[in-house]
Amino acid sequence: MNAMQTLVALWTVVLKEIKRFTRIWPQTLLPPSITMTMYFIIFGNLIGSRIGAMDGFTYMDFIVPGLIMMAVITNSYSNVASSFFSNKFQRSVEEMMVSPMPSWVILSGYIFGGMARGLGVGLIVTLVSLFFTRLTLEHPFLTLLVVVLTSALFSIGGFINALLANKFDDISIVPTFILTPLTYLGGVFYSISMLPDFWQAVSMLNPILYMVNVFRYGFLGVSDIPVGWALAAIVGFILVLFVVALKMLERGKGIRA
């Protein structure tokens, strides 16, 4: 395939993914908006007003970046995991496998599709948050960079999950038992400086903590961990997981007999 054909093929996969999640918007775009609105009302407004300041900010201001990031992570991951697994299950993935599209184009198409939903939901949640607080952006470029990278990372994660999954249950195990606990314990609702030393050290093993903190740093200018270090870790994870996913796809893991 020449460069133009490759670009057309990539755009075809991305567009197909965007059409998919917008076609089923009551399942993909609406629920996170409602859930996050509940978080803003209950934790931010009702309970938050009694908690007081967190790292020098109102509780609402503190949790908004974490909640946006939580929505981006879960939606990026689940979009790719469920879409690719559905295609595998219905065998419509064969449409792509018999075509001359290189594996990296297929993988990138799904990643961009996952990012489109993750970032789209992130934007919706951000707009909803404006009803509850006035957002300030201390470092706009960094904020954008970290949310884009995080979305890419979890889209790749969702792809690997879908390749390995044999049944629909297998694509809900990781989000339910790994992603959700790590997100809740990743400093979305509290600053890890509140924790005893031991639990602070344990929290440092949680990769989502770094993403939430850098994202919050972009909004508020405060972070529990060094920003540069966190960015490097995210990029490193992206590179490693991309290569792993690509190798699995090229070998036909779970899709070629």
Place this chain on the structure above:
Amino acid sequence: MAEPALSIRGLTKVYDNGFHALKGIDLDVQQGDFFALLGPNGAGKSTTLGAVCSLVQKTSGKITIFGIDTDRDFAKAKYQLGVVPQEFNFNQFEKVLDIVLAQAGYYGMTRREALPRAEKLLTDLGLWDKRNGSARMLSGGMKRRLMIARALMHRPKLLILDEPTAGVDIELRRSMWEYLRRINRDEGTTIILTTHYLEEAESLCRNIAIINHGDIIRNTSVRALLKELNTETFLLDITQPLDKAPEVEGFELSLVEPTQLALVFHRGQELNDVFEALSQQGIKVVSMRNRANRLEEMFVSMVEAGNHAIDQKAAEQGIPANQGSAPAKEARA
């Protein structure tokens, strides 16, 4: 001589569970041919076609498509190839038009290039009116035609169809045959199909390969294969009901129904002799037809001979008879 549209040498496939689905097959399909790959369930037909279109990873062997070695440049070879699988493999929730346009996009065709092509193919296959409907709303026959349209979007020179008319009613089957004949004749598209309907192979195809237990047991022209047929069974409808079959010297006749006779006809015999003898006995024949498809008789005898040979070999080695001939689908389950 032009490169074959498809050339396979020493193709083997051993599944993870140790089942040998293909045992080193060689096959050539010439450009412009209409070729049938026949075999019972689990014989290796779909595995062969899967290896050709990269859905099955071959264990060893060489596949070239229009002279392009798939080990060297599968992407280039795939441009020549259109695939219509046995089972519906499109997203049932997508629109008909989106499905064919997306397929064109995977081959690098822009929407501007693809749209007129989609309109032509969907119109030819009677689906243009359904283009904005969800694919799941289509009937089974329409879904099959959709897969044909999708496979032809990028103008492949080789079209592979895995049981394209399975579950399709007779009228629709005939119209699909006509369409396939047309693209083979007018556009020079080489067509390879697998089918369970031997009438389909006999009616459509010029050349044929019979595969059984992962081996090609015959590869010849349909005409040559039919010439080998020594006997045919004809059913003769007669006017007067009979109690027993009439005796005609040199011919085997039996009574199927009081007004129907079965005639086993050997090559070299003359039908006129039978009719004359029956006429002399006051029996009038009003119509006549083959008891079974001619190719079917030959196919069944070949497959049975192959199975018998394998069972015999297994018995000699003390293996239960059916173990050597387990169908691929069961082995994979």
